[in-house]
Amino acid sequence: MNPSKITLGTIELPSYSATGWSFRGLVDWWGQTADKAEIVERPQGHGAFPARGSLRTSRAISFIANCINGSQAAVESGFDDLSSVGAEGPVLMTVETPAGASWRVVKVESVKPTHHRGGSRYGVLAVDLIAPDPRRYADGAWQQTGPAVQSGGLVWPAVWPLVWPVSGSSGRVTLQNPGRAPSPAVFRLLGPFDSALITCVESGARVGFNRPVPAGSVVEISGRHAVIDGQSDVSRWLQFREWTDVPGGESRTFQFDPVGGTAAFMQGKVDPAWW
Known part of the structure; x- marks a missing residue:
């Protein structure tokens, strides 16, 4: 793998730069983390008992950050x-990377200088991170939809020129996950x-929001x-809380049913995910 740039918070680090920041040695961005399921060996038989599902550990990520500036003071300011x-x-x-951008939310464990001499315009830091997910x-x-609206249909016998009625709406969005790992659906509810x-059409799982939302406001x-x-934060008005992940390589359809809101809309998406 040959990443072209890392962005950590507000700091951008290209793979090479004659001045400013650059990085090298990115570790554990790709691949799969360890399985947390304990292996229990059979005391009176071959092998081990079957594991119940699979849960993965958090991910430890690291890279080396290089800082080249015009003076020692500038380098130390970059460290800060x-x-x-x-x-x-x-x-x-x-x-x-040339294949596109991907991201994680990370916790910064440490940023440690490993190479910096007095008067030098060059410094190196070891950056260690933990991705809980x-x-x-x-x-x-x-993807966006309004409430379900029945089509009026065309009444026959018709009089020419024909005037077609407004088509209906299913009130549904189908969200695809082209990744290889399950990923949660995210929704925006636009008032009023x-x-x-x-409601997830395939499973019947529901998430409700029981609070009036005025026109122009958005609940994510x-x-x-x-x-x-x-x-x-308006999480206390959530109901049912039957959360749905979309498996890798699959899709799920979600029905939007607002009360007292014929002009309301729902937007939904799934961020593709990989291990």
């Missing part, structure tokens, strides 16, 4: 910039409506939480 990324919480890490994601495409219900339901207008 990179050391501040992720100091107060998880950040987004994106890796770009071991999956690697790419950005999915949003009094309450709304999202992601990661088992709900946020309105990108600011306030």
